[in-house]
Amino acid sequence: MPLRDTAPKLSPEQYEKNFADITPPMTKRQAAIEAARCLYCFDAPCTIACPTHIDVPAFIKKISTGNLRGSAREILSANILGQSCGRVCPTEALCEGACVMHEKGEEAIEIGRLQRYSVDYVLENKIELFHAGAPNAKRVACIGSGPASLACAAELAKWGYDVTIFDRNEMPGGLNSYGIAAYKSRASEAVREVDLIKDLGVKFRQRTQIPRQVSFAELEKQFDAIFLGVGLGDTWALGLPGEDLQGVYGALEFIEKTKVQPFGDVEIGRRVACIGAGNTAIDVVTAARRLGAEIVYLVYRRGEAEMPAFAYEYQLAKQDGVSFLWQTQPVRVLGTNGAVSGLECVRTELGAPDAQGRRSPAPVEGSEFRIEVDMVVRAVGQKPVTEFLKAIPGVEIRKNGTVEIDEHHQTGHQKYFAGGDCTNGGSEVVDAVAEGMAAARGLDEFLGVPRG
Ligand SMILES: Cc1cc2nc3c(=O)[nH]c(=O)nc-3n(C[C@H](O)[C@H](O)[C@H](O)COP(=O)(O)OP(=O)(O)OC[C@H]3O[C@@H](n4cnc5c(N)ncnc54)[C@H](O)[C@@H]3O)c2cc1C
Numbered sequence: 001m002p003l004r005d006t007a008p009k010l011s012p013e014q015y016e017k018n019f020a021d022i023t024p025p026m027t028k029r030q031a032a033i034e035a036a037r038c039l040y041c042f043d044a045p046c047t048i049a050c051p052t053h054i055d056v057p058a059f060i061k062k063i064s065t066g067n068l069r070g071s072a073r074e075i076l077s078a079n080i081l082g083q084s085c086g087r088v089c090p091t092e093a094l095c096e097g098a099c100v101m102h103e104k105g106e107e108a109i110e111i112g113r114l115q116r117y118s119v120d121y122v123l124e125n126k127i128e129l130f131h132a133g134a135p136n137a138k139r140v141a142c143i144g145s146g147p148a149s150l151a152c153a154a155e156l157a158k159w160g161y162d163v164t165i166f167d168r169n170e171m172p173g174g175l176n177s178y179g180i181a182a183y184k185s186r187a188s189e190a191v192r193e194v195d196l197i198k199d200l201g202v203k204f205r206q207r208t209q210i211p212r213q214v215s216f217a218e219l220e221k222q223f224d225a226i227f228l229g230v231g232l233g234d235t236w237a238l239g240l241p242g243e244d245l246q247g248v249y250g251a252l253e254f255i256e257k258t259k260v261q262p263f264g265d266v267e268i269g270r271r272v273a274c275i276g277a278g279n280t281a282i283d284v285v286t287a288a289r290r291l292g293a294e295i296v297y298l299v300y301r302r303g304e305a306e307m308p309a310f311a312y313e314y315q316l317a318k319q320d321g322v323s324f325l326w327q328t329q330p331v332r333v334l335g336t337n338g339a340v341s342g343l344e345c346v347r348t349e350l351g352a353p354d355a356q357g358r359r360s361p362a363p364v365e366g367s368e369f370r371i372e373v374d375m376v377v378r379a380v381g382q383k384p385v386t387e388f389l390k391a392i393p394g395v396e397i398r399k400n401g402t403v404e405i406d407e408h409h410q411t412g413h414q415k416y417f418a419g420g421d422c423t424n425g426g427s428e429v430v431d432a433v434a435e436g437m438a439a440a441r442g443l444d445e446f447l448g449v450p451r452g
């Protein structure tokens with residue numbers, strides 16, 4: 001069944017313009033000028049702030065001396081997904097946020113873009129920087145091909161492990177391929193980066209759902225250890241009447257379409273409401289506007305000050321002309337002939353801050369109102385994959401549904417290690433990479449292979 005009313009189609013050129021890179025690649029001259037601004041700090045705060053601790057001054061120095069291969073090697077040895085991270089990291093909150101230039105009242109060094117400049121060079125020129133280690137006869141399976149598994153697999157392969165990645169999706173890369181806003185990174189970029197891991201001899205079995213197609217018992221028999229990099233699951237439901245109407249989507253389901261279909265084929269309402277105010281909600285509302293939706297509401301039950309999205313993400317949505325409905329709680333999705341026609345909402349008032357400093361919203365009696373929309377997108381976080389995890393005896397699950405691990409990333413079942421969103425509850429690509437690498441060290445220690 002179609003949506004009640006759809007946004008007018010744009011020209012292919014207009015879609016490409018709307019989803020063009022928001023941080024375009026640097027030219028040689030731009031990179032040289034930017035690299036020359038770096039002060040090459042000792043104990044550089046940017047390196048400390050980066051979860052993968054890339055030696056930022058070292059890679060920037062190599063750019064300024066024209067050694068792009070050395071620069072990329074510096075980046076990728078600390079973070080094999082340096083290309084994605086250069087595009088998608090919330091740098092304002094990480095490396096660039098820590099840059100000493102702020103203290104001088106100047107703009108931070110554009111670390112993310114410089115990082116991308118170096119890594120793009122080796123990817124475009126197909127320069128092989130790393131090699132698989134001498135085989136050590138140990139086999140490791142990684143479930144999931146997202147950033148956590150990719151980073152874990154790359155480390156292990158460099159040390160001589162025989163690694164196979166199993167993933168249910170068509171393309172490897174996890175949310176890097178299917179979830180990140182298209183104006184930050186296209187799926188093709190994420191897939192191209194996976195070649196770095198393939199070049200290390202890591203085997204990929206895509207379109208393979210665990211345990212449906214390969215049971216845990218089979219994995220345990222065939223492999224010496226298993227890494228769980230399964231991320232999180234679908235978007236939480238709202239539990240509202242009318243949620244089953246045509247035109248109600250989960251955020252991931254909607255964003256995925258913008259990554260795997262031509263933009264012109266993505267169905268989009270003329271008027272769209274997105275519920276939630278995190279970074280994913282921003283991805284939804286900006287994508288909706290860029291696909292041509294005429295009115296896009298971001299509906300949030302708390303106020304602007306409580307919004308969980310990063311400030312620069314919020315800025316992006318403001319620039320895209322999104323309408324923000326603060327202190328507004330949806331109570332019912334309205335429909336006409338089975339399709340979404342509106343959203344009934346109520347105003348809220350905020351109570352005193354709780355122990356975590358969050359102010360609870362309470363509905364204001366008699367403040368109900370309706371907005372006319374053709375599409376509603378839920379962006380209220382992803383569910384953990386509890387049922388999947390429960391099927392592995394011994395793996396402990398925390399109250400919030402994430403996997404319990406020790407300091408070596410080992411789970412309650414000694415053969416299983418875990419990292420990324422399924423353990424941290426949902427963070428950034430760079431955190432998943434850092435955790436995948438830490439788990440590789442834990443696995444290596446557990447398997448006890450002496451390294452030459
Ligand atoms: C909409 C959205 C936008 C985001 N934008 C950004 C951003 O701009 N910058 C940023 O740094 N981070 C962003 N993130 C967060 C980032 O994408 C994640 O933190 C990161 O991808 C987590 O990596 P992961 O490997 O743990 O899991 P995932 O990337 O989720 O990968 C998990 C993989 O496991 C596979 N899998 C799961 N279960 C099974 C099974 N049973 N059998 C086989 N395969 C399985 C899945 O198919 C998937 O490929 C965003 C997240 C979302 C949801």
Ligand code: SF4
Pocket residue numbers: 046049050051052053054056079082085086089091094095096111112115430
């Ligand atoms: S990986 Fe991300 S946080 Fe780390 S230096 Fe690069 S852009 Fe900054």
